[in-house]
Amino acid sequence: MKSMDTETRRVGGAVKSMTLEKRNCGSAAQCGKAMALAFVVLLLFLVTSFAQQIGTLTTQQGAMPARGTYAIRNARIVTLTGPDIENGTVVIRDGKIDAVGVSINVPAGAQTIEGRGLTVYPGMMDAATSLGLVEVGQGANGTVDTSETGELNPNAKAIIAVNQHSAHVAVTRVDGITHAVTLPLGGLISGQAAIINLVGTTPMEMAVVPYAALVINYPRLGGRRGDFGPEQPAQDITAALAADERQLDQIRKLLRDAEAYGRAQDAYAKDSTLPRPDRNIVLESLVPYVRGERPVIMRADREAELRGAIKFAEEMKLKPILLGGDDAWKITGLLKEKNVPVILTGILSLPLREDDAYDTLYENAAKLQQAGVRFCISTGDAGAEVRSLPFYAGMAAAFGLPKDEALKAVTLYPAQIMNVADRLGSIEKGKTANLVVTDGDLLEVRTHVRYLFIDGRRVPLTSRHTELNDAFKNRK
């Protein structure tokens, strides 16, 4: 089912029926009719293939467009790290932003894009998806690679399983999301997340940072309710707390083992007369994380979980990023004090508690921003709905988050939190050319994306959805 090219499929089918018709025609009249039909079909085929050549290179198969030299002129440019440029030029070359400003010389041979009335934004980044790891959730297990079996899987790497040809990839990017974190979901230690560009023919062509963060599900009182799982039987609080503590101990023990493993390997590297420690790929994968060299994403929503996760990270000397953060507004002081960033995924969720104010989660981001807490906004979606990222940020802006902060919350801030702001998240000379050109405010529903660049490649604005639309919209 994955990556079907409707256009091709339709044309292919028509060609096949044409040959059948020819073989079966009995009388001359029938033959003439068949010939006429064949001609029409052939014409259709030519028109379609011609159209594909000029406008719609087939995107679903994941063929990567080439890098080029482009100049977007006379556009409004929202740089984010500098002031907005009302009428300027952006030059893209060799995958990078080559120049940005008011009076920029367009290099010879550059393809120019007239940007009058359009706005250039940095591409959006969703910092918590499972893009490429799941195609169809319900009832299609064969297309789900989010959750490895067992509780402790630090060496399960999302980048290994990312299906770069997933229809979700093109569907997401044509709405202006150019890169994303894709992360595994299962167990206590789920595995390692990757940062990917939403274009590429192989996983490594997509990878911005293949092993970007470790993902830990901080134990949750009463367990985590899957959307379809049966409701957990009620536990008394003492038993539930003890169960959580046991789970935490499992994680603690593995992290300590990894610490010791790293020390033993280092010692042996310096002094080969020491007994040679066996290599262990599971522990080895954890070493950069227990040493604080790479961040650990810890999923936590309720206040107690958030506090617990911060304390645990401190105890184990981890570099934490909190994921979820529905109750983050309750502990802004602590988050600020410990300088712990939060990836908010619940903006459009129903509030946790019945007596929460109706806008508790809408205004969560505004409260973090006012308190000076580092945060970004994510859909937290497995893949299909990641394209709605701008509307999550927009809703936060409707409830108190300044508009420019809302924009940064889906561009610059996720890049900063995931340690790739040197390459992504704003329009600056030298950064990766992940750009979106729109006919309006990037976060507004009614806005259309007009041009899309990822890694300096001009990406066609087609997807499984546009192709199905094209195939059926004119059916009479």
Place this chain on the structure above:
Amino acid sequence: MGKRKIVAHILLLSLISAGLLSPTALAQQPRPENPSETLIRNATVLTITHGTLLNTDVLLRKGKIAAIGRDLTAPANARVIDATGKYLMPGIVDCHSHSMLDTVNEGTLAVTSMVRTRDVLDPTDVDLYRELAGGVTTLNLLHGSANPIGGLNTVVKIKYGRPIEEFLFPGAMPGIKFALGENVKRSSNPNLPGVTRRYPYTRMGVEEVIRDSFTRARDYKKSWDEYNAAVKRGEKNLLPPRRDLQLEPLVEVLEGKRYVHAHSYRADEIMMLINIANEFGFKVKTFQHVLEGYKVAKEIAQHGAGGSTFADSWAYKIEAYDAIPYNTAIMARAGIVTSVNSDSDERARRLNLEAAKAMRYGDLSEEEALKLITINPAIQLGIQERVGSIEVGKDADLAIWNGHPFSVYARVSTTFIDGDIFFDREKDLAARAELTKERAQLEQAEPNRPSAGGRPPQAPRGRRPSHDDDDVEQGERP
């Protein structure tokens, strides 16, 4: 739900015993102040049926829209709201909801037309309030999608805080839920050895079940018609046919007195139901979800059915893999009365943005897109004479927005139903300090303090269950 209520009762009792509230004080709690007349001044009015009116006043009187114009005057005791810079639009009509249902599916039989959502309504469901805060005033409460022929619907106005009787939408057309495809086949149920699966198990069986039901309904109707004719002729000693609560609603469908709202995804199953309906001589009022409606828009339009769809949900299961966000625009352009629904307590809070997606995907005009959540769903429920547009004489079910409702930056200031205010952001904000205080008091109340030696309290569960029949979410979320 039951447990939550018990807890609430315990809290209430504790308050009473602590002397914080007396039972009489509770009974005498004043209703929110709602004068019989309200003048909304100087708004941008999205009438839906007569375009957008700038700097316009709207007068509400006794629950109806009494006047629309400039420089309207109101009596001295009227409530006057200055809506300068704000937008007034009709209350949103959600054509597919399971809010306030204590239970959604009677899933044991393939045909459950004898059960009624009316019997399981919980007017205290807090998500109703959250929907009001999204400008929604009317819900089509549907039975779930577990059966080819499901239970009966209820159309309500969200009169949160009022007795259940006041919720029922007067004069709304009765309806019934049908469903096709994977949910009916129970495709997600495990196939256990030794366990007989419920019939039907394929789309072939679904067709057969519906055909069988209407064949029986036709016979049943005939029995009654013959009986009634005999009574009319004055024949004596007649034995009336035995009443059949399962077939009665289907007879009403055959007689055009009850609307069919049919959950559907794929083009083939949509065509199947159209063919059966044509054969038995009834109309499908709406195809719900109708994700592949865009493939057979011509046929749906010919049949005269409406389409009530998601704005953009897709790929959550195989039969939803061909869903595209352009569906809404394609169906609307084909002449189908099209609406965008929520099927979710969460999504219902932002149907304004869901409708706007038809402008992003498919370039529907603003005028057409606004209809998707107002007059079109009203037509689909047979309440278009009462709600769905701002016209003199219609019910005063309205919402004031602080920006254009299609802007992601807009939010609702005030929501009216029958001229009374059921949500007001300023009042909501003003009440929060008091509520926080009350919560603290409740937490200190005797039954809520951990007691030494007693049974420890229960661990909190996950997120409170919300009503989402169609399980659009992926199984797990990052």
